[in-house]
Amino acid sequence: MIEGVETVRDALRVGGTGRRTTVCGWVRTFRSGKNVAFASINDGSCHDSLQAVFELGLFDPGDFEGLCTGACVRLTGVLTDSQGREQDRELRAEELELLGPSDSDYPLQKKKHSNEFLRTVPHLRTRSATFTAVFRMRHHLATAIHDFFRDRGFFYVHPPLITSSDCEGAGETFQVTTLPLSSVPLRESGEVDYASDFFRRKAYMTVSAQLEAEPLALALGRVYTFGPTFRADHSDTRLHAAEFWMIEPEMAFFDLEDDMKLMEDCVRFIASRLEELCHAEIAFLSETVEPALASRYDAMLRKKFSRITYSGAMELLGSAQDGFERKVTWGDDLGTEHERYLCETAFDGPVFVTDYPATLKPFYHRLSDDGRTVACADLLAPQVGEIIGGSQREERLEVLAGRMAGAGIDPETYRWYLELRRWGTAPHSGFGLGFERMLMYLSGMSNIRDVLPFPRTYGSMV
Numbered sequence: 001m002i003e004g005v006e007t008v009r010d011a012l013r014v015g016g017t018g019r020r021t022t023v024c025g026w027v028r029t030f031r032s033g034k035n036v037a038f039a040s041i042n043d044g045s046c047h048d049s050l051q052a053v054f055e056l057g058l059f060d061p062g063d064f065e066g067l068c069t070g071a072c073v074r075l076t077g078v079l080t081d082s083q084g085r086e087q088d089r090e091l092r093a094e095e096l097e098l099l100g101p102s103d104s105d106y107p108l109q110k111k112k113h114s115n116e117f118l119r120t121v122p123h124l125r126t127r128s129a130t131f132t133a134v135f136r137m138r139h140h141l142a143t144a145i146h147d148f149f150r151d152r153g154f155f156y157v158h159p160p161l162i163t164s165s166d167c168e169g170a171g172e173t174f175q176v177t178t179l180p181l182s183s184v185p186l187r188e189s190g191e192v193d194y195a196s197d198f199f200r201r202k203a204y205m206t207v208s209a210q211l212e213a214e215p216l217a218l219a220l221g222r223v224y225t226f227g228p229t230f231r232a233d234h235s236d237t238r239l240h241a242a243e244f245w246m247i248e249p250e251m252a253f254f255d256l257e258d259d260m261k262l263m264e265d266c267v268r269f270i271a272s273r274l275e276e277l278c279h280a281e282i283a284f285l286s287e288t289v290e291p292a293l294a295s296r297y298d299a300m301l302r303k304k305f306s307r308i309t310y311s312g313a314m315e316l317l318g319s320a321q322d323g324f325e326r327k328v329t330w331g332d333d334l335g336t337e338h339e340r341y342l343c344e345t346a347f348d349g350p351v352f353v354t355d356y357p358a359t360l361k362p363f364y365h366r367l368s369d370d371g372r373t374v375a376c377a378d379l380l381a382p383q384v385g386e387i388i389g390g391s392q393r394e395e396r397l398e399v400l401a402g403r404m405a406g407a408g409i410d411p412e413t414y415r416w417y418l419e420l421r422r423w424g425t426a427p428h429s430g431f432g433l434g435f436e437r438m439l440m441y442l443s444g445m446s447n448i449r450d451v452l453p454f455p456r457t458y459g460s461m462v
């Protein structure tokens with residue numbers, strides 16, 4: 001940092017008034033009267049801006065050229081108690097240096113902009129009040145997650161981003177190759193010949209780190225990953241990104257009940273941490289984005305999460321069928337309208353849906369004694385749908401091999417995964433927490449594009 005410069009946050013909160021200080025920041029608004037001018041300066045260090053007051057007599061008129069919304073300034077002056085009602089303190093500016101001028105073309109003028117418009121200027125929307133708030137919350141959410149797992153004795157592990165497995169088996173992978181696209185080498189059979197590709201085999205960006213987290217959990221006990229995840233899912237919705245972050249804890253000797261308790265404790269911990277550290281951001285976003293934000297925090301912090309089995313959910317949905325575009329019966333996957341009905345109408349808060357039919361879930365979920373459901377739990381939340389997907393893993397070699405065969409998976413590709421069950425198998429469980437979905441729920445932002453600094457979604461990479 002430039003020597004002697006203090007953040008706006010410190011200027012507003014630390015020490016008393018009457019002291020001289022220097023701050024740097026971007027001008028949110030500037031207005032000039034006959035004798036005085038006011039600028040609101042924000043440097044992102046906190047939600048509040050610092051009001052700078054300029055006695056025009058102390059400056060040359062030329063000093064203010066280019067000083068308008070969007071400009072970057074360095075100001076030195078004395079912090080004083082403010083006469084205005086908006087703030088306790090302000091800066092009586094004595095020296096002004098325009099680090100970066102602006103002009104009336106700057107896209108973020110004072111008027112309110114739609115999030116759709118702001119998405120077209122991702123390099124500038126970062127400076128708006130909404131997005132600085134969201135990205136500060138993003139930071140606090142990430143550190144809260146690390147704190148939660150560290151405090152419980154989990155090891156933070158780093159599985160690869162390039163992998164040969166398609167964990168979720170949905171075929172929504174981005175392939176990684178260095179083969180020339182204009183002349184892909186083919187075998188006689190017409191299939192692509194990967195022998196000359198970089199890894200000498202087919203490779204993908206990871207869709208989930210779970211399979212690689214399992215060997216680590218079956219050695220270190222309790223581990224978690226926190227990294228980028230890539231899905232070439234052709235869903236152009238407000239909930240799907242092609243590149244998002246996932247937190248994947250994996251625990252030896254945990255059954256589904258332990259797993260669900262950890263999910264609930266984790267969500268509660270991070271919500272309480274954000275409520276404590278992001279007071280100003282939550283108040284601002286409640287006012288401008290989502291009036292129900294405070295009640296969301298209440299639902300997470302002060303109520304036990306509801307639970308329902310998939311079969312129970314089907315009964316509930318059955319009696320409410322008339323309202324749905326797509327009718328569902330046992331064995332069908334839940335669509336957005338059904339998930340919303342469960343958490344918004346039936347339970348009005350986060351709800352675990354457990355024990356899905358085996359046919360709806362990937363091969364690694366543990367088959368239950370009924371032979372048709374698996375030991376799994378999805379956590380659904382109002383407005384954002386599925387935040388967490390988790391399960392107890394199939395630890396029985398024969399059952400796992402049978403499930404893989406049923407899903408048409410080549411056992412050779414997953415030999416190592418089967419070997420974990422051959423030697424020293426152990427009951428174990430884990431889950432995947434969608435970082436952006438969680439942040440959407442905690443910030444009130446309704447589109448995943450607005451919680452990622454540079455969103456990558458189907459058909460779009462601004």
Ligand code: 4AD
Nearest residue numbers: 208210240241244248386387388389431432434437
């Ligand atoms: O339910 P999913 O697909 O679960 C897994 O990948 C497991 N292998 C996780 C595990 O058990 N270790 O994904 C987990 C979560 C979802 O609940 C959702 O919150 C988020 O990841 N998610 C997405 N978030 C944004 N954009 C997408 N396209 C997402 N797909 C999943």
Ligand code: MG
Nearest residue numbers: 378386388389
């Ligand atoms: Mg899922």
